[in-house]
Amino acid sequence: MAFSSADLFAAGVGENYQDHIRVSNAYRLKENQTSTDPLIYDNQGKMATEQLGLWMDKKASLYDLTSSAYSFVNWRQATANETTDAQLLRLAQADAGPTPGAVDRKKLDFLQDASVPALEIVMENNYVGEKGYPGGAFITIIATLMHPLSRGSVHVGPKAPHNPTIDPRYLSKAHDVRGLVEAAKFARRIAETEPMRSLWASEFEPGPEVKTDEQWRSFVVKAMESFYHPVGTSALLPEKDGGVVGPNLVVYGTANLRVVDASIIPVILSAHPQTAVYGIAEVAAQKIIQT
Numbered sequence: 001m002a003f004s005s006a007d008l009f010a011a012g013v014g015e016n017y018q019d020h021i022r023v024s025n026a027y028r029l030k031e032n033q034t035s036t037d038p039l040i041y042d043n044q045g046k047m048a049t050e051q052l053g054l055w056m057d058k059k060a061s062l063y064d065l066t067s068s069a070y071s072f073v074n075w076r077q078a079t080a081n082e083t084t085d086a087q088l089l090r091l092a093q094a095d096a097g098p099t100p101g102a103v104d105r106k107k108l109d110f111l112q113d114a115s116v117p118a119l120e121i122v123m124e125n126n127y128v129g130e131k132g133y134p135g136g137a138f139i140t141i142i143a144t145l146m147h148p149l150s151r152g153s154v155h156v157g158p159k160a161p162h163n164p165t166i167d168p169r170y171l172s173k174a175h176d177v178r179g180l181v182e183a184a185k186f187a188r189r190i191a192e193t194e195p196m197r198s199l200w201a202s203e204f205e206p207g208p209e210v211k212t213d214e215q216w217r218s219f220v221v222k223a224m225e226s227f228y229h230p231v232g233t234s235a236l237l238p239e240k241d242g243g244v245v246g247p248n249l250v251v252y253g254t255a256n257l258r259v260v261d262a263s264i265i266p267v268i269l270s271a272h273p274q275t276a277v278y279g280i281a282e283v284a285a286q287k288i289i290q291t
Contacts, residue, residue: 010252012242016103016235017152018268020120020227021170022144023180023220025187026129027200028136035137036062036126068124072117072146072270078186088182091175095149102241103232106267107147117270119183120144121190129205130223139200141190143183144227146270149173154233171224180220181213229273234263249284256291260284 029035038047039062047062054061075085089111096104110116120143127138152169156162171177184206190196191203202208206219237243239252243266249258262277269276 010239010242010244012235012237012239012244014155014233015151015153016232016242016266017154017166017168017230018148018232019168019170020144020146020229020268021148021150021176021180021224022142022227023184023187023223023225024129024140024142024205025184025191025203026127026131026138026140026205027191028138028202028204029199030201033137033199034062034065035139036065037133037137038062040126041133041135065125068122071121073119073121074114074116075111075118075182076114078119079182084182088175088178091178092149092173095173095175102237103151103235103267104149107149110147110267110270118146118179119186120146120270121187127204130225131205134204138204139196141187143180143187145176145179145183147268148176148179150176151232154230168226168230170226171221177217177220180224181216184216184220229262229268231262231265231268231273234259234261235266236264237266248287249280258284258288 039051042048051061051063055063075088076082079085089108092108092111096108100108111118122142122144124140124142126140127133128140128142148170150169150172152167152172154164154166156164171180188203191200206216206223210216210219234244234251235242236245236247236249243252245251245259245264249260249264251257251259260281262273262280264280265273265276
């Protein structure tokens with residue numbers, strides 16, 4: 001007889017998949033500027049080996065350069081426009097529907113709380129983008145949506161348990177598309193602000209021809225990528241809200257089966273989740289010891 005995990009455990013198993021989604025604005029640097037692109041894209045590895053050797057010998061090398069700078073901002077800081085902020089909220093409310101569930105309610109709360117970051121801005125000292133590295137020195141400004149409304153699923157079947165079906169449903173909500181558009185526009189404004197503007201020669205991605213909202217929309221739909229922060233598919237929530245584990249991290253319907261990883265996080269964080277997973281593991285260890 002065929003069966004799925006949902007037949008054995010809570011109906012929410014594998015549902016509520018959430019992830020941070022991002023787009024990249026890439027800028028070709030002026031000739032007198034240095035990036036870590038040669039280190040990353042040297043296919044023979046000669047540059048990387050040489051520079052690592054210098055670094056190990058405590059000499060100046062590309063390994064001395066920091067790769068990233070991070071900033072977390074809310075929509076008001078990013079758009080500086082009350083009308084745009086209101087439009088984003090209305091889109092989110094429409095996406096959530098007239099009777100939003102527990103997860104969507106919390107995300108709507110976040111969108112209306114200026115203390116909760118809506119975007120993460122990351123500056124990379126190299127090319128990160130969708131077009132493909134063309135050679136040369138780049139900086140990239142990555143704009144990431146912290147609380148997309150789109151949610152997907154991960155399921156396995158009895159015939160192929162090691163080959164899960166993953167349906168992230170990225171950009172399935174209008175708020176997320178508009179959010180990435182505004183995020184990419186914000187990244188361009190950062191790049192065009194001094195002193196950063198004096199560092200680069202041209203915008204490689206999306207390119208100066210992208211100006212209208214429709215052009216921005218086409219860009220983000222094509223260029224969107226995951227930030228590889230999946231959470232939520234074994235959510236710590238009441239079972240009536242789609243939860244899979246309770247406060248002791250035990251799967252509903254079982255006696256002593258726990259889940260201890262990022263999948264128990266019910267609403268994706270305004271942060272990279274690794275530290276939270278460490279905390280989950282520490283709490284779980286104490287609960288298991290006390291059992």
